Every structure is written in structure tokens, then in C-alpha cells.
Amino acid sequence: MTAMTSLSLPPRRQVSSPSMSVERRTSGLLCSTSGGKVSIGKSFGVDIDHTRAMAPSRRSASAGVPVALFSGGKKQKFIKKEDEPKEYWQTADERSGKSPLLSPISTHLSIKLADVPSKALGDGSVYICVAPRQSRRWSPGNQRTRSVHMAAVDLSESTAVAETKLKLGSGLLKVVGDECKRDGGLAAAGMVQLFAHIQLAVKSVSSVVSRASLEGLMGYYEEVGDGGRGGGGGGGGGAERDKQKKLDVVANDIVKRVLADSGVVAALASEEDEEPVFVANGGEYVVVFDPLDGSRNIDASIPTGMIFGVYARIGTPSGSSSASTTEWSLANSLQPGSTLLAGGYALFSSATMLVLSLGHGTHGFTLDTSLGEFLLTHPNIQIPKRGQIYSVNDGRYFDWPQGLRNYIDDIRQGKGQNPKKYSARYICSLVADVHRTLLYGGIAMNPRSHLRLVYECNPMGFIVEQAGGKASDGKRRIVDIKPSKLHERLPLFLGSFDDVHELESYGDVQQVVNPGYQV
Ligand SMILES: O=P(O)(O)OC[C@H]1O[C@](O)(COP(=O)(O)O)[C@@H](O)[C@@H]1O
Incomplete structure (x- = not known):
């Protein structure tokens, strides 16, 4: 030496x-x-x-x-x-x-x-x-x-x-390839090809997000109405706060174009669209995604993210008409999270990160902007079994059921199973709140039926479980729930295994009163 x-x-x-x-x-x-x-x-x-x-x-x-x-x-x-x-x-x-x-x-x-x-x-x-x-x-x-x-x-x-x-030098595609080899059932080449496009979409959206205020991309896409947002209404939020941001539209367009171009995607379902899009008969995968999570934070440059889930296609459309391909794409997009081949999210923050799982653990990559590559920086993330942070919009406390109030009151005072007093952290950007929870432990939640099962709850639940954590709607394991419609919304509780388990023991934790909150 x-x-x-x-x-x-x-x-x-x-x-x-x-x-x-x-x-x-x-x-x-x-x-x-x-x-x-x-x-x-x-x-x-x-x-x-x-x-x-x-x-x-x-x-x-x-x-x-x-x-x-x-x-x-x-x-x-x-x-x-x-x-x-x-x-x-x-x-x-x-x-x-x-x-x-x-x-x-x-x-x-x-x-x-x-x-x-x-x-x-x-x-x-x-x-x-x-x-x-x-x-x-x-x-x-x-x-x-x-x-x-x-x-x-x-x-x-x-x-x-x-x-x-x-463990800093491994590029994302090498890791994806290695992960595929561990599972003989996966078509490695197709998955690597898909992730090449996912990471391109992430880099493109990251770049647009970081330049939004310079490019005039702040603010709403349309001043009136919800701009055609697919999942608007449905008891999830107020009309005002459900309006599309310009960046929602731009990010959605980027992701759809880049993934459709991959040659391996059969159908795409976006949180921003009313219906899924049929791409090609030969494609192996169905991708569901939220192109820009937490977009209402954009104008303040607060972290945002992207969420995606990848399923294997099932069967073929019964015909070539738009109705039959859409119907087929819809059925394919409604698969339970337990059948996800891969899932993940991108975090657009002080660093751009891509966190993914192909069913063999959860791995985090950081975008090295000088190389333009995602490098493996967080191999095999393990969420602490228990944490000391809770993450929830507790402005809604008085709309909460008693069980949830009791739980939060207890952990705040160190009267829960963990004798330590919990601290609150809430960014109001699901990806950012889950990312922090994944690394530090604790529990992140949205107790009202607001987050979409298909685009948000399932991929995030998959990632958290792959890191040793737990994801629940308060009663059921998230990834076991078969979606009944594309924009179905649920309460979501995820994080450290012991924390989520303890929360469930309070029974009455789902917020049923769900007025259209304006902010
Ligand atoms: O208003 P709440 O209930 O705190 O919801 C905040 C949550 O809504 C989200 O912004 C997602 O909402 P949208 O799907 O309507 O964009 C999450 O990122 C965030 O965790």
C-alpha cells in the first residue's frame, strides 16, 4: 500500500x-x-x-x-x-x-x-x-x-x-440484467430493453422538472376544469387541487412516447389518462405509471417523483378495433400488485434517484449527472424493522377515525410499542415520503381513499415489501387487492414492518370522511 x-x-x-x-x-x-x-x-x-x-x-x-x-x-x-x-x-x-x-x-x-x-x-x-x-x-x-x-x-x-x-460503479442496466438472470422465468433481454427506456424517460422528466421555472412550465395546464385528468374526482380530492399542472402533461407525454418506443410494451396505463393505451401486439409488458407524483409541489421546487409498475401481458386482444384493444389493455392493467414483474419510482430531488425491484430486493441508483448514468448507490435496501418517524397530513386529524387518532397520539407520546416519541415528517409528495421512510424507517400514510391502487399503492407497496417492510390499506395487504377499476383509490399505510403491523392493531384507521380538500 x-x-x-x-x-x-x-x-x-x-x-x-x-x-x-x-x-x-x-x-x-x-x-x-x-x-x-x-x-x-x-x-x-x-x-x-x-x-x-x-x-x-x-x-x-x-x-x-x-x-x-x-x-x-x-x-x-x-x-x-x-x-x-x-x-x-x-x-x-x-x-x-x-x-x-x-x-x-x-x-x-x-x-x-x-x-x-x-x-x-x-x-x-x-x-x-x-x-x-x-x-x-x-x-x-x-x-x-x-x-x-x-x-x-x-x-x-x-x-x-x-x-x-x-458498489458505486454498477450501472442500472447491468443490475437489471443480473437480476433477470436470477429468475429464469423472466425474458432478460426484453426487461433490460424496457429499463433502458424507463431510465431514459426518468432522465428526460428529471431534466424538464429541473428546468421548469426557466422554461415557463410552472402552473396549471388549463385555468379551468381538470384538464382531462384521468383519475379526477372519485372522492379523492377537490376539483381545484386535481387540476393538471403543465408538467403533468409534459411528463405524461414524455413517458408514453419513450416507453411506446421501446418495442417491448404492449399497453400503457397512465394516472393522467382516462383509459389505457394499446401500444403493440408483440410487446411483452404492460406498464402502469404516474408520470409526475406530487406535481402540486412543483411551483415551490419541492421534491417530486415518478412511479411505475411492470406486468407481463396476458393473452391477446380479441380483435383489432380500438374498443377491443382498449378493453384488453384495461384488463391487463388491472392485475394485482402481487403479480408485478418489476416496480419502482424515481425521485426528483437534490439528487435524481431511481429505486427499483425485480422481485429480488430493492435497489437504489443515483443519477451521476456528469456521466448521465444511473449508478448503483443503494444496493439491497433494507427498511429498518421499526422507525421513529410518522408521515401523514395531520391537518385532517379531526376527519380521522378514533383508531387512527389513538395510534398517532400514542406514537407521538412514546406510548406505543416503541417507547420513543415519534417525529413527524410530511412532504406531501408520495415518492419523497416513501423514499425517506424506506431509508430511515417509520410509517408513511395517506389514510383517506386518495392514492391510486394501480399507479401508486401497488408499485410502492411492492418496493417496500421487497425492502422488508409492509404495505397495507389498514386492513389488507396492498398487493393482494385486485383492482376493480383503473383509477381506484385507497388508503395507504406503508413502512417499517413493525410500525405498520402496530398501526393495523388499532383497527379503525381508514379515514372515511373524505371531503374535497382544497390544498
Ligand atoms: O392531500 P393529501 O391527502 O395529503 O395527499 C397528498 C398525496 O397526494 C399526492 O400528491 C398524489 O395526489 P395526486 O395523485 O392527485 O397527484 C401524493 O404525492 C401525496 O402523498
Whole structure:
């Protein structure tokens, strides 16, 4: 191991050690070996300034940034403050514990590789601290643990090996292909082809979403009426709040065109359309999707998402008329979630993420914008068995049934099965609320019949179950429910297995009073 020298990153443009250079760029820090074998930053998408700027807490950092946590050679969440090399502290006050970490990392970061526990270096890896703790306050005498985020690179092996070790180098299509091979029944080529188009649709919508205010795409598509929104009404919401946004229309158009172009889709059903669309007789798959979830958040640049589910086609249309192909597409779109071949969502937030499952666990990919590729950053996501966060629009508290009120009252006060008091987090964007729940645990819910079984509840329930969690309508397992109509709406409760199980034990949790809320 030749790179056991200290590596410090003063606020200068470039520093080098014999085998590694670190460049400070406006967008972050780019670390690479001078031998050109391995680089961190560009190839792996680790961007230190980005981590810090976009992720004000350790939790956010781990939600959106490809970092691995190591200490003493073992993967673990925290190291004790006293185990932490003092170089990770930023100022004298922070070192003495007088103040929390405030100053920007990039101007102070100093890493001594020699300080990294020797066990961790045994395999020739260099560990680079990409996000020294910054989320927890520490005071003298307070023994609370603090987190250190580190990325590891093996300088003694090829880039490919290092990438595998980091699990950051695997592109989405490779993972989809590998997942298909695990299941002999799946037509791997078709599924890879489909995901090539799904990820293209996601990237396209992500780009449009991020540029919406620059391109005049904020606001409603039509000032009056619901703009033809497929699922409008149905007891789910007020007419005003169900109106289509311009971006709903644009995103819907993008997804339909890109997926229809894949050559492997037989029918598409969009949350934005009244009826499914028949695409082609030869297609293997039926795709259901919500092109832009949480779109009412768009004008405030709050996270939004996309949700999709993939089914195998069943049979063939009875004729070629529009009526018979539509009828066939409808029947194919009404399959229960338990038969999903794949499902997932995209999150448009500080990072664009694509989280998917093909029935062998749930995996998260982050869009490396410098490469234009989704890289595997969250392999095999496991939702904590129990969490400490609940997510619900509790402005509706007085419309809730007693069972749900009791449940929320109990967990807020630490009187539930978990003696800890729960905190509330609600973004009002299903994808974002579920994504956080998936990573941190807890329970996310919409207790009224608002979310669509076909487009929202089933794919999200599938993803959560594949991560070891539970998804329910308060009484039944979501993916077991056979949809009776395309835009059927249900209450949805999902998250950590124990939390959802506990909620169900309160019995009366579905909100039946469901007036047309205006916001
Ligand atoms: O108004 P509520 O009941 O809090 O509903 C919010 C939920 O509605 C959604 O915006 C979806 O609603 P739409 O399907 O009408 O877009 C979710 O993203 C969010 O979780």
C-alpha cells in the first residue's frame, strides 16, 4: 500500500501526494490517483461539496449520496467521538466541543490516511472521508456518537474491482440484467430493453422538472376544469387541487412516447389518462405509471417523483378495433400488485434517484449527472424493522377515525410499542415520503381513499415489501387487492414492518370522511 501518506485539502486548487491528487473544483472535490487506476468523484459520483451543500444532515447525506460508512475495518454507522481522528474536526471550538460544526468542509478538510484504522487498510484500500459528521451536536462529557462518512477505493486493484467493492460503479442496466438472470422465468433481454427506456424517460422528466421555472412550465395546464385528468374526482380530492399542472402533461407525454418506443410494451396505463393505451401486439409488458407524483409541489421546487409498475401481458386482444384493444389493455392493467414483474419510482430531488425491484430486493441508483448514468448507490435496501418517524397530513386529524387518532397520539407520546416519541415528517409528495421512510424507517400514510391502487399503492407497496417492510390499506395487504377499476383509490399505510403491523392493531384507521380538500 503506497498511499499511506497524509492527504490534506487546503482551500487551494490542487494538492497532490505521490499516488493521489485531489482537485478542488467549484462543484466539489475530485480525487484521483495519479496512476490513473482509480478515481473518486467523477467515476463514482462522490462529490464532497455536493454532499455537504445538498445534504444538511447525516441522514440526508446517506439518502442521496453514495457514501459508505466504515470504521475499524467493519461497516458500521457511527464511530465514537473519541475514536475520530481530530482532523475530522473543523475548528478549535468544534474540537473542544463548544460549537457544532459550522464551517464549510471544503476549506478545512484534512485527512490523514495514517489515522484510518489499520484493519481497514489491510486489503489495500484507501479510505477517504467524504462527509465528516456535521449533523449531531456534541458537548464535552456528552458521549453521543458522531458519524463519519467515508468512501473506500482499492488502489491495488483494477478500477472494475474497486467499483464492485464500492458498489458505486454498477450501472442500472447491468443490475437489471443480473437480476433477470436470477429468475429464469423472466425474458432478460426484453426487461433490460424496457429499463433502458424507463431510465431514459426518468432522465428526460428529471431534466424538464429541473428546468421548469426557466422554461415557463410552472402552473396549471388549463385555468379551468381538470384538464382531462384521468383519475379526477372519485372522492379523492377537490376539483381545484386535481387540476393538471403543465408538467403533468409534459411528463405524461414524455413517458408514453419513450416507453411506446421501446418495442417491448404492449399497453400503457397512465394516472393522467382516462383509459389505457394499446401500444403493440408483440410487446411483452404492460406498464402502469404516474408520470409526475406530487406535481402540486412543483411551483415551490419541492421534491417530486415518478412511479411505475411492470406486468407481463396476458393473452391477446380479441380483435383489432380500438374498443377491443382498449378493453384488453384495461384488463391487463388491472392485475394485482402481487403479480408485478418489476416496480419502482424515481425521485426528483437534490439528487435524481431511481429505486427499483425485480422481485429480488430493492435497489437504489443515483443519477451521476456528469456521466448521465444511473449508478448503483443503494444496493439491497433494507427498511429498518421499526422507525421513529410518522408521515401523514395531520391537518385532517379531526376527519380521522378514533383508531387512527389513538395510534398517532400514542406514537407521538412514546406510548406505543416503541417507547420513543415519534417525529413527524410530511412532504406531501408520495415518492419523497416513501423514499425517506424506506431509508430511515417509520410509517408513511395517506389514510383517506386518495392514492391510486394501480399507479401508486401497488408499485410502492411492492418496493417496500421487497425492502422488508409492509404495505397495507389498514386492513389488507396492498398487493393482494385486485383492482376493480383503473383509477381506484385507497388508503395507504406503508413502512417499517413493525410500525405498520402496530398501526393495523388499532383497527379503525381508514379515514372515511373524505371531503374535497382544497390544498
Ligand atoms: O392531500 P393529501 O391527502 O395529503 O395527499 C397528498 C398525496 O397526494 C399526492 O400528491 C398524489 O395526489 P395526486 O395523485 O392527485 O397527484 C401524493 O404525492 C401525496 O402523498
